[in-house]
Amino acid sequence: MSFDTLRPGAARIRRGPSGIARGSEYAELSRQVKQAGLLKRRPAYYSVKIAVNLMLFALGWVVFALLGRSWWQLLVAAFLAVTFTQVAFIGHDAGHRQIFGSKRANDLVGRLHGGLLIGLSYGWWVDKHNRHHAHPNREGYDPDIENGALAFTVGDARARRGVGALLARSQAYLFFPMLLLEGINLRVASVRALLNRTRTSPRMKIIEGSLLLIHTVGYLAVLFVFLSPLQAVCFLAVQQGLFGVYMGMSFAPNHKGMPIVGADEKIDYLRRQVLTSRNVRGGWFTDFVLGGLNYQIEHHLFPSLPRPSLRRAQALVRSYCEQHGISYAETSLVRSYTEVLRHLNTVGLNAPRRTPSADGMGV
Secondary structure, eight states, X not given: OEEEOOSTTOOOEEEOTTOOOOHHHHHHHHHHHXXXXXXXXXXXXXXXXXXXXHHHHHHHHHHHHHHOSOTTHHHHHHHHHHHHHHHHHHHHHHHTTOSOSOHHXXXXXXXXXXXXXXXXXXXXXXXXXXXXXXXXXXXXXXXXXXXXXXXXXXXXXXXXXXXXXXXXXTHHHHHHHHHTTHHHHHHHHHHHHHHHOSXXXXXXXXXXXXXXXXXXXXXXXXXXXXXXXXXXXXXXXXXXXXXXXXXXXXHGGGTTTSOOBOTXXXXXXXXXXXXXXXXXXXXXXXXXXXXXXXXXXXXHHOTTSOGGGHHHHHXXXXXXXXXXXXXXXXEOHHHHHHHXXXXXXXXHTTSOOOOBOTTSOBO
C-alpha cells in the first residue's frame, strides 16, 4: 500500500497500489451488511424512541409551567437543552431515511421534529448534511469545513487577515466557549437559507417558515409569560447555550482532526468514508448520548442504516477493513476531543501574524 500526499498540512490517506477506485470492495461489504439484515427498518425501536423523547420534551415544559417564576428554572433549561438535542437526533435519522421506507413519511417526522419542536430548518440541514456525506473532509466540497468562524484547513487559516487570523490562532482555546453560540448560529442559518435558497419550492419555504415562526413565537411567549424578563433572558441563554454545546460536542468528534482530502484528489467511496471518519468507543450510554453518531464510520458507509443496527454493523465493517488493510479509527470520547483541539491548534498556527511596517505601524 502506498500513501498519496494531500494538500500541505493535511493528513495522509492510504490507497491501493494502483490508485484506482475499487468500488467492488464496497459492493462486497454492502452485500454482507444486507445479508446480515442490518438494513431492515426498525419500527418498534423508533416508535419507542420517539414516544419517550416526546414525553421527556413535554415533561420539561410541564415542570416549567409548574415552577413559574423561580430560578430553579435554569435546571429545567439544562434539561430541555438535552431533550432538544435528542429530538434533533431523530430529525437526523429521518433525514437519512432510517425510520421509514417512504421519503414523505421521513420528511414529515423530520420537519415536525426540526422545525416545530426545536426551530431548525429541516430542508436546509438535509441539503447541507447530504453534501457533507458525499464529500466528507474534502476541500471545496464539504460544507462542514468551509470558511467560517473556525479554520479547519491550512489554506483557510493562511488566507485570513485581521480579526479572522487572530481568532484562528486562538481557536483551539475558544472552541468549547464558541459552541455556546452554536444554537443561535443554526437558527440564523435556517432563516437565511429559507430566505435565500433557490432550490426549495415556494410551497416548502412557506411550510418550513411557518413551523419556524410557530416555534419561535411560542417559545419566546412562554418564557416571557411565565418568567420575569431577567429570568426569561437567563433561561434562554442557558437553554440555547447548552443546546449548542451538546450539538457541537456530538458532531465534532466525527471528522475534525481526520485526513483532509484535496479538491482534486481521487479516492474510492469506501476509503473516502472510512479514512475521514472517526468512531467513538463506548457502551449503551455513549450510544444514547451521541445518538448513534459514535458509529460514524458505519453511518457514513450506510447512511440509511437504522441507528440500533449500527453496533452490529461495526464488527462486520471493522473486520472487513482489517482484511483489506484500511485504517479504522476508533478512540475514546475524551481522546477524540483532544485530537480535535490539536488539529484546530495546528491549523490555527498557520494564520498570519501582524508584522511591523517600515513606519512602525502594524500591517
